[in-house]
Amino acid sequence: MRILKNPNIQFVKYRYWAYAFSIVVLLIGLGGIIFNGLNWSIDFTSGIAATLNLKAKDPNVAPLPIDELRSVLAKNGFPDAEIMYVGDEANSVFQIKIKTTGKGSNISAEARSKLIDIIQSEFPEYVKGRDINKEVIEEIYEVGPKVGSELRTQAFWAVLLALIAMIIYIWFRFELTFGLMGILALFHDVFIIVGIFALTGKEITMQIIAALLTIVGYSINDTIVIFDRIREDLKKNRKDPMPVIFNKSINETLSRTIITGGTTFITSACLFFFGGSVIHDFAFAICLGILFGTYSSIFVASNLVIDLHQITGKEKKTLQHLTKKKK
């Protein structure tokens, strides 16, 4: 069985359409980041995130309406608490997120005990007969302000460091232009996903940073398979012009690009649909990353190499460098 039998799609010729598409998507993402801002989770700011099960033991007690929870919290000093249902409404499981502002190193810990106190004193009928530690609190996560800002810096450096390490690797294995353009394509992928997260208002958590790094790893993998083929084809067909060879290489690797993208996408989609709420956004980011990573590997990375070569006029030099016989 074959998906594509000897395809010959003019990727290089129509690359400006792809660029236009990328620029539009990037601009939309940029708009999202500028107007909506990034919703940094408490991992990176400070505050508490709690998942509470407030299903009363007594079946005669009506389920707690989310609005009541919201107004009670607002009255008791948490007007900005974000509250939502986890799973079905009938389960009465709530996720409460409260960002703490201020300098005291204990503010998050204080907010945590205050929240528990409020729940115990304001909603006795829902807590009654149940162990608050074991049955009511499903999860509480609290980050102090110091750790939060440290993590943000750390995450930023990690992504940057990963990208630089990859430029060096590709520079070493191929050539600098390839390295730079490959990384430019990665920035493109990461930026689009961050933009989509800004637009949808989804939180940037530590998990999402991990997802971004995974996407970086996946997308560069895809790009390098094509670069590898270009290098090989350049050696085989020294007379053909560069754009022709690039287009040939992209086509030759196309079925592999699609199959690997497909299998990875399927598994992440399984994670998205069946993996549960905790991992939902992570899987969402990975799914998007595979789509855009595959797209950028085919349409953006190697095409940018062609354009940069045409601008700098270093085509010959690169050719010599890549086709010189090693070993």
Add this chain to the structure above:
Amino acid sequence: MKKFSWRGLSIVIFICVTAFFLAPLAIPNLPSWWSKHHLKLGLDLRGGMQILLEVDTSELSATDARNAVEQNIKIIRERIDQFGVAEPTIQKLGEKRIMVQLPGVSDYKAAENLIKQTAMLEFKLVAPSEEAKRVIDAIDKNISGNLDKFPALAELAKKDKSIIADTTSTDSLQVGTGIFSSLIRPGEMDFEVQYSDVRLIQELISDTLFAQFVPIGYQLALDKADTENPRADRALYVLNSAPQLTGADLAKAKVEYGSATSTDPRVANKPYISIEMKREGARKFERVTADNVGKRLAIVLDGVVYSAPNIQERIAGGRAQITGRFTATEANELAIVLSTGNLIAPIKPVSTSIIGATLGSDSIRKGTFAGLIGLIIVALFMVIYYKGCGFIADIALVLNVGFILAMLTAFGATLTLPGIAGIILTIGMAVDSNVLIYERIREELDIGKAPRTAVDAGFKRAIITVWDSNLTTLIAAIVLYYLGTGPIRGFAVTLAIGIMSSMFTAIVMVRAILDNFVLTGTKTKLSV
């Protein structure tokens, strides 16, 4: 059967290692040297508590600070061991942070108290009531001139003023004087503080600025809140600030229960802590009790008075009791903290997470389900698309997943939810090496090569690509490992192991199966 080859040996080792470490998951009743290697689940999967603590070393020298962190870790470990937590993880992070993970702990409040309690135990004399009154008067006088330094008190004074202005009474109550004593009232023996004012008093007592206005040689302390009746009035003690004995004089502490027939209401049928002092401590205790018969000796822990019994007579032998309205858990906790000694430098939690066990088991169930579905779809696809060779790739795929779990077990790493996600992603990416190789073989077959030459050429060409592409992904995984803590590290580890094992299975194992079982004789067709 065949002559020795490194390839064959490496495959045998690969399979044996996988089987060895996975066996405890599947087979019960293995000998203990074998079953002790089992897959550890992270906190997010089994529930429990994680606290990131920071040691406050601001008042110590550089060497002392380093020792203090190490020493604190040792003390915390001892406390947790006595508290009885299975498989706790306590590690130093960076210069002065300590990460404590307590799997399966649900009473997080007790655990947190246990860990962070400094446990500064001191025995201090209570000032006799005449003396105490003089101290309180002095505080009032000192403060009235400096009211602007205590905004909370200043506000109270302002309120008082408006009350007085409202009444036409000619009472000569001067505003601003006696503002501190207005918060307390003389009780039977000590001063009493109403519940509504407890917080303010607590803040003042711990305020270093306020301490400057307390006459030298004295300090104020509240008694311990009654757990059963938290809104009850609290007693305020005036203590001589010089400690007569400290925690360093203590040899051991344990919980005991007073007999129901005891005449002392503080002990009858209630838990208390009996302490035993070291030889030197016992001597000191004897001297202090002899010198102060008739006075009261307060037992102060972390600035809170637990009890202040009257000294009836000289006490030799160095034994004492700490009573103080304990619950059984509190008493137990306190005994542990006292006998493990006090922390060298104060610590405070900078981040805490608590995960319920239900959420964890739910995550495992859903993650496993998602993984299985993904695995089945990918495996089916490979068989349909690459037929016979696809089946070989599927064998490699299943072995890959097994190998990741086996390696996690072998390294004693923990499986976290992002770790499960990492495995599921690896399922998708692991077939990549096979896809690269098979696509290459197909190309070679298309140009008319015989199966054996096509396989040789296909592998030879594809391996370069497999290396290049996987190494860059590995770079990302390594960076992720250094960035992350806890769950994220778990993800990086599974991703890295997955990359390496998928390269191995694709390049070595699939090749071997093809060479030895498929391309036998002079086959003219290859099912790919």
